[in-house]
Amino acid sequence: MEPRDEIVESTTETLELPTEPMRLVMGPAHPAMHGTIRMVLDLVGETVIEADVQPGYLHRGFEKSCERGTWAQVFPYTDRLNYVSPMLNNVGYALAVEKLCGIEVPERGQYYRVVLGELARICDHLVCNGAGAMEVGAFTPLLWLLKAREWIFDVLEAETGARVTHSFGRIGGMAKPPTDDFAERVRAALPKVLKTVSEVEALLIGNRIFMDRTQGVGVLPKERALSLGATGPVLRATGVPYDVRKDAPYLVYDRFDFEVPVGEDGDAWDRFSVRLEEIRQSARIIEQALDQMPTSGPVSVDDPRVMLPEKDEVYTTIEATIAHFKLVMEGFKPPPGEVYSFTEGGNGELGFYIVSDGSGTPYRVRVRPPCFYNLQGCRDMILGQTVADIVPTFGTINMIGGECDR
Amino acid sequence: MSQAVVERLREVFGERILETSAFRGDDEVVVAPSDWVEVVTFLRDDSETAMNHFGDLTAVDFPEREGPRFDVLIFLRSIEKRARIRVRTRLRDGEPLASVSSIYAGANWAERECYDMFGIRFEGHPDLRRILLYEEFEGHPLRKDYPIDRAQPIVEYREVEGIEKLPPFGIEEGQPFARVDWESRLAGKDLQVSPSLAVQQGQRRMLSDSAIAEAEEAALESARESAGEG
Numbered sequence: 001m002e003p004r005d006e007i008v009e010s011t012t013e014t015l016e017l018p019t020e021p022m023r024l025v026m027g028p029a030h031p032a033m034h035g036t037i038r039m040v041l042d043l044v045g046e047t048v049i050e051a052d053v054q055p056g057y058l059h060r061g062f063e064k065s066c067e068r069g070t071w072a073q074v075f076p077y078t079d080r081l082n083y084v085s086p087m088l089n090n091v092g093y094a095l096a097v098e099k100l101c102g103i104e105v106p107e108r109g110q111y112y113r114v115v116l117g118e119l120a121r122i123c124d125h126l127v128c129n130g131a132g133a134m135e136v137g138a139f140t141p142l143l144w145l146l147k148a149r150e151w152i153f154d155v156l157e158a159e160t161g162a163r164v165t166h167s168f169g170r171i172g173g174m175a176k177p178p179t180d181d182f183a184e185r186v187r188a189a190l191p192k193v194l195k196t197v198s199e200v201e202a203l204l205i206g207n208r209i210f211m212d213r214t215q216g217v218g219v220l221p222k223e224r225a226l227s228l229g230a231t232g233p234v235l236r237a238t239g240v241p242y243d244v245r246k247d248a249p250y251l252v253y254d255r256f257d258f259e260v261p262v263g264e265d266g267d268a269w270d271r272f273s274v275r276l277e278e279i280r281q282s283a284r285i286i287e288q289a290l291d292q293m294p295t296s297g298p299v300s301v302d303d304p305r306v307m308l309p310e311k312d313e314v315y316t317t318i319e320a321t322i323a324h325f326k327l328v329m330e331g332f333k334p335p336p337g338e339v340y341s342f343t344e345g346g347n348g349e350l351g352f353y354i355v356s357d358g359s360g361t362p363y364r365v366r367v368r369p370p371c372f373y374n375l376q377g378c379r380d381m382i383l384g385q386t387v388a389d390i391v392p393t394f395g396t397i398n399m400i401g402g403e404c405d406r
Numbered sequence: 407m408s409q410a411v412v413e414r415l416r417e418v419f420g421e422r423i424l425e426t427s428a429f430r431g432d433d434e435v436v437v438a439p440s441d442w443v444e445v446v447t448f449l450r451d452d453s454e455t456a457m458n459h460f461g462d463l464t465a466v467d468f469p470e471r472e473g474p475r476f477d478v479l480i481f482l483r484s485i486e487k488r489a490r491i492r493v494r495t496r497l498r499d500g501e502p503l504a505s506v507s508s509i510y511a512g513a514n515w516a517e518r519e520c521y522d523m524f525g526i527r528f529e530g531h532p533d534l535r536r537i538l539l540y541e542e543f544e545g546h547p548l549r550k551d552y553p554i555d556r557a558q559p560i561v562e563y564r565e566v567e568g569i570e571k572l573p574p575f576g577i578e579e580g581q582p583f584a585r586v587d588w589e590s591r592l593a594g595k596d597l598q599v600s601p602s603l604a605v606q607q608g609q610r611r612m613l614s615d616s617a618i619a620e621a622e623e624a625a626l627e628s629a630r631e632s633a634g635e636g
Contacts, residue, residue, distance in 0.1 A: 056538040063523075064547050064554055099430055226485065229460035229512030240485060242459070247488060339430050340481060340492065351481070355466055368462040368481070376515045405538055 021049060024387070028057045032135050032391045036401030037375070039390070046386040051379045055372070058401035066365035070331030071097055072171060074365060079165040081367060081403040084127050085346040087120035087156070089403075090169030095250060096341035096352035097171045101334045103306065109173045109299035110251045114289045115186065116168070118282040119156060122193065123149050124346030124398075125233075125275040125282075132272060132395035133204055136213045141200040148196040151189040158185065171332060172307050173300020183290045190283050197279055205273075214268040218381040218393030221266060228380075229373035232348025233274045234397060238266035244344040256288045271396035306332055331360030340368075347371050347398055371397075371404040408433040408489040411455050418448065434492040442478075442495050443504045449482055449491065450509055457482040457491065460512035465524045467550045475499045476526060480506065480513070497526065505531040523548035 021042045027033030036057045042050040062081065066074050078089040091113045098105065105113070130145035153163045158179060160166040168175050179185075204210045220230065222238040235242055243260040245253040261277035263270025300307050304323040313320035336358040342351040351368030374397050381393045412426050412433050422445075425436040437445050449457040461481030469475055474496035483490050497503055505528040507514040517528040518537040525546035528534055536543065542561045545552050 054537075056536075056540075059538040061547060061554070064552075068554055102430070223458075224511065226459045227511040229462070229510070229516075242485060337429050338432075340432050349461075351462060353462070353464060353479070353481075364466050366462075366464045366466075368464075372515065372519075373460070373512050376512060 026387075026390065032394060034399060034401060036405060037394070037399060041382075041387070041390075043387065046388070048382050048385055048387065048390070051382055053375060053378050055375060055399075055401075055404050058405040060406070062367065062406035063365055066362050068361065070360050071334065071362055072327075072332060074362065075169055076165070076167045078169075079167050081369070081406065082124070082346055082350075082371075082400045083164060083402050084400055085120035085124035086164065086166055087116045087168065088124075088343065088345045089350065090166065091117050091251075092341070092343040092345060092350045093352055094169040094171055095343060096339060096354050097334060099341045100337055100339045100354060100356055101171075101306075103172050103301055103303075105173050105301060106298050107252070108177075108294045108297045111289050111293035112174055112178055112299050113169075114251050114253065114256075115182075115286050115293070116156070116159065116174075118286045118289070119152050119186070121282050121346055122279050123152050125279050126152075126193075126197075128346075128396070128398040129200070129272055129275050132268075132392060132398075133200075133210065135391045135395045136210065138204065138207075138210060141203055144196050144200055148193040151192055155182075155185050155189050158182075170300060170307065172303060173298070177299045183293070186286060186290060190286060194280065194283055197276065201276060211269065213388075214272060214392050214396070216265070216267050216269075217385060217389045218268045218271075218396065219266050220377050220381050224380055225266065225377060228377045230348070230377050231370050232345070232374065233271050233278065234266075234374045234377065235348065236260065237263035237270035237274050239264055244342055244349055248342070250343055252289075252292075253285075255292065256285045258284050258288075268392040268396040275396075275398075333358060333360050342368070345370055345403075347374060347400065347403070367403070367406060369403045369406060371399050375399045375404055408491050411449070411457075411484075411487075411489050411491045414452070414454050415445070415449075418452075419445065432492060433490065434494060436494045436496070439495045439497055439501065439503055442493075443506060443509070445493060446480060446482075446506050447509055449493070455489070455491075456484045456486050457489075459483040459485050460510040461490070463506075463513050463516035463520065465520050465526055465548075467524060467548065469550045474501075476524060478503055478520065478526065482510075502527040502529045504529050505534075507531055522546070525549065 021044050024041045024043055026039040026041060028036055028038045033039065036055070038054040038057065040052040040054065041048050062077055065077060074093060075090055078093045079086040081089045097103075126145040126149045130142035134142035156166065157163050159182060160168040160175070162168075220228075220234065220238055222240060225235050225238045226240065230238075231242065239262050241260045241262050244250070245258075246260055258281045261274050261281065263274050304319075305327075308327055309320035309323050314324045315321075334356045336356050338353070338355045340351055340353045342349050344350070348370030349368065350370055351366075353364075353366040353368065354362060355364040357363045378394060378397060378399075381397075382390050385393070409428070412428075412435060415435055416423050416426070419437075419441070422441050423435050423437060427434050435445075449455045459482070461483050463478070463480045465479070466477045467475065468477065476497040476499070477494055478497060479492055479494045481490070481492050495503065503526060505513070505517055507517055507528070508530070514532070515537060517531055518534060520526050521528060521531075521534055522536040522539055523546055535541065539547070540561070543558060545556070
């Protein structure tokens, strides 16, 4: 490396001695890198002058694995994409296959998907904001927000049987209809969660240390964010009100009254604030959805070519036995074609580009991972910042290794 | 909703738009690889299309198809027009494609991933190296002829150009101020750890067996001498 005297002079006036840039490797075994990202940094003093962000440490061949099972067997893999909000991935993939086949899920199922999905989004933002605050030194918010997440997990566990990896989506609906007291339990949990969020907000908003660590840190300009393909809170923090739920409403999102919070500067503070506000907007959507949701009726399409029959019918009738056998052994067969379906995931536009050759196995499943493109902006955000600023910047990007590396 | 974009492209490029389709509402145009950069640049810069938001770039492998093997697709979006378009081009195996990473910054990593997974080379890409896999990985896993259960060779020690970008680093990494035998280093010999210094510091495991034996021999020798004197 060449000595960079001129940069030293321009950044730190008090330092007179010439110095060489230092190469620092951050991660992958670094607590703030979430264990899956390696950053090679060139530093002058503490200032980052060049950065190479290297993902890939959690690559496990998601897209290749999808090409050897049936269409339904992709669901467990999607749980492990964004494992902080698996329900959104389940529904995103189901919507892609349904778009390919032209299937419309019954209204009750659509509302059910919305409520579960928004609960998952709240979980995602709780974890991101809590971990982000913890990484800059505030440990209490993480503990309180994880406690709040536990109340949501209780609801999800009662509905799906699993706390984190639900695998609850199905092509053409959901695995089970809502439990009888679903609405009551959600209505009981939400106010507690919102109260905790307000308490955390009181700890952090207006907290001088937290503000100094996040304001003006990790700035991504608006045009650059668009060119990079950033979506979700990272893009909205720069002031672009792009939310798939508003821009191209899917499910029944066009029936709800909610706002898309945007930031101004695109810094870590804005990303934090946008997520905080989105938790409240998600809660608004859930309340409206529970009011509008039909209390009876099917949640899945009534089509034996798509949905597995009820278990008691499988054991008692020959038709259901045959249908079950065909669906499990050969899989559901969508028509040949290619579609791109996109939903608003926890981190932005979660797209599935799927190619079918008419057989029971996907020909190609491409995930458009929001984290991957958001993380690509990380280099822009940290250049010229100090090493300590990398932590809040990276924390508010909310890189999820499972989705970024697939 | 994006039909206007397709119309605009047809108007400007005419015959060079090879196919269009709108299956399930996904508007798509197919262009030749030679028109790839021009069409993508036009979509971004034209005021009627204004595709300023990069969506995605990926590829699909069709090894059994007559003609070109790979489809490369780019997904673009316009914030103002609320329109989407998918542009596709078809490539033969080994045929390079011009990079669009200078047009959309987001294409940088996407093209690296395409290269990583399919072995498609993007000409003019500033930094075309693998992104999700490692440099010594053999083959390109999303090609259909790559078996899913294929085992990869174990990488023992890297001797790759540009090693500063790859783990693990060289032997001196992380210990530039200690355990360097400056005498032999300044004399132009190999970088090596000074045996006596290392033994003193309890760094025996870093030495070869013969070096340890030598050091121990020397220590015994001096012990004998001092015993003889005594």
